[in-house]
Amino acid sequence: MDTLITAGRVLPRPSSPVRDGAVLVRDGVIVAAGPRAEVLPLAAPDASRRDFPTGTALAGLFNVHVHLAFDASREMLAHFHAGSLLDGARSRLSSMLRSGVTTVRDLGDRDHLGAAVRRSFSGEAAPRLLVSGPPITVPDGHCHFFGGAVASDSEIRALIDENAAAGADVIKVMASGGQITEGGADMWESQFSARELAVVVSHAATHGLPVAAHAHGADAIEAAVSAGVSTIEHCSFLTGPRSFDRRDAVASKMAAAGISACSTSSRNWRVIVEKLGDETAQAMYGRLPWLEEHGVRLLSGTDAGLPGSVFDDPVGALELYEWLGFSRRRILEIATCDSAAGLGLTSVTGCLEPGLAADVLVVEGDPLASLSALRNPLLVLAQGREA
Numbered sequence: 001m002d003t004l005i006t007a008g009r010v011l012p013r014p015s016s017p018v019r020d021g022a023v024l025v026r027d028g029v030i031v032a033a034g035p036r037a038e039v040l041p042l043a044a045p046d047a048s049r050r051d052f053p054t055g056t057a058l059a060g061l062f063n064v065h066v067h068l069a070f071d072a073s074r075e076m077l078a079h080f081h082a083g084s085l086l087d088g089a090r091s092r093l094s095s096m097l098r099s100g101v102t103t104v105r106d107l108g109d110r111d112h113l114g115a116a117v118r119r120s121f122s123g124e125a126a127p128r129l130l131v132s133g134p135p136i137t138v139p140d141g142h143c144h145f146f147g148g149a150v151a152s153d154s155e156i157r158a159l160i161d162e163n164a165a166a167g168a169d170v171i172k173v174m175a176s177g178g179q180i181t182e183g184g185a186d187m188w189e190s191q192f193s194a195r196e197l198a199v200v201v202s203h204a205a206t207h208g209l210p211v212a213a214h215a216h217g218a219d220a221i222e223a224a225v226s227a228g229v230s231t232i233e234h235c236s237f238l239t240g241p242r243s244f245d246r247r248d249a250v251a252s253k254m255a256a257a258g259i260s261a262c263s264t265s266s267r268n269w270r271v272i273v274e275k276l277g278d279e280t281a282q283a284m285y286g287r288l289p290w291l292e293e294h295g296v297r298l299l300s301g302t303d304a305g306l307p308g309s310v311f312d313d314p315v316g317a318l319e320l321y322e323w324l325g326f327s328r329r330r331i332l333e334i335a336t337c338d339s340a341a342g343l344g345l346t347s348v349t350g351c352l353e354p355g356l357a358a359d360v361l362v363v364e365g366d367p368l369a370s371l372s373a374l375r376n377p378l379l380v381l382a383q384g385r386e387a
Helices: 034-041 077-084 086-098 111-121 153-165 194-206 218-227 248-257 269-276 280-283 287-293 314-323 328-341 371-375
Strands: 003-012 016-028 029-035 050-057 061-066 099-106 128-131 171-176 211-217 231-240 260-262 360-362 377-382
Touching: 003 029, 003 034, 003 360, 016 034, 029 034, 034 050, 050 328, 050 377, 061 128, 061 328, 086 099, 086 111, 086 377, 099 111, 099 211, 099 377, 111 128, 153 171, 171 194, 194 211, 194 218, 194 314, 211 218, 218 248, 231 287, 248 287, 260 328, 269 280, 269 314, 314 328, 314 371
Parallel strands: 003 050, 061 099, 099 128, 171 211, 211 231, 231 260
Antiparallel strands: 003 016, 016 029, 050 360, 360 377
16 A cells, blocks of 8 residues: 655755655655655555645654663662563653654663563554663673673673674673763773773674764773774763863774764753853763764764653754754754664665655654754654554
């Protein structure tokens, strides 16, 4: 059965808007996207019609860094430790779909929760879900409560083997400390050496898996880049409390190697600006335009699940880029086609082109004129299934 979506604007890519456009979907795949006059003749006579004369159709959004095991409350760790997590994780993933997010990467859970969530949605509408399983960390290290603590090269390899067997799409390693684990390394302190990170990368490669490195510290980022990870999560370049060391040579190496960066900034950025002031906030978030200037691909991810980092407000997070001076076109690219490229999914999704999955978001208004249009979803399709 064909589904024909017509809209006042269609964005096959954010850089190529089409007025009075249409998208044709067949069996969960995009057949055509472009001017209405060109797409309509390709539709079957009995095609289902969905018309949005004042709307904009674009590719579904990405959130490449979430934790479905957490509920975004101040008590999220207590709730995490309390018991069964599957129902809550399912609900959170569904809320993401309703907000327009059609591809999600979960970067840390317990007992392979993400894989269980993915199986539970078989045949139902849900975002495409990539999972890491328990992240690799040191004993009592950052997020050790996920169950991924290792103390030797052999334990690193064993955990990677276990995660791969459980259906992991990516291996996560905690290259530096973090802020939610009491007694662990500080955010700017490294947890693994460059040699150990290279062991992670090389063994993950035997399973055909990329590596995502949690790295706030400048030294940890440099070590992870040298090891050849695929993405740097947070990428803060911290050297101490509110002190930063943006290393041009490291950023240039990231760009040359195709290593992407995910800021993991949620809508909480506004609270941070109010609390710390513009100068400190610019020092913190200014790494994003700096990375962009160096040619590093930026990915859209929010660390959803941490306190205040909700699952259903992708727009609140994207508005940070506008505050930093990014154009709305670039912001939409980061949230769609660039994130697809960073996850190796350009042949699958990320734009509205023939042969790609029908991950389609229709919103009221024009997000190229105002990002707030993304807050008004009219239709969300995930691989052709309606939310």
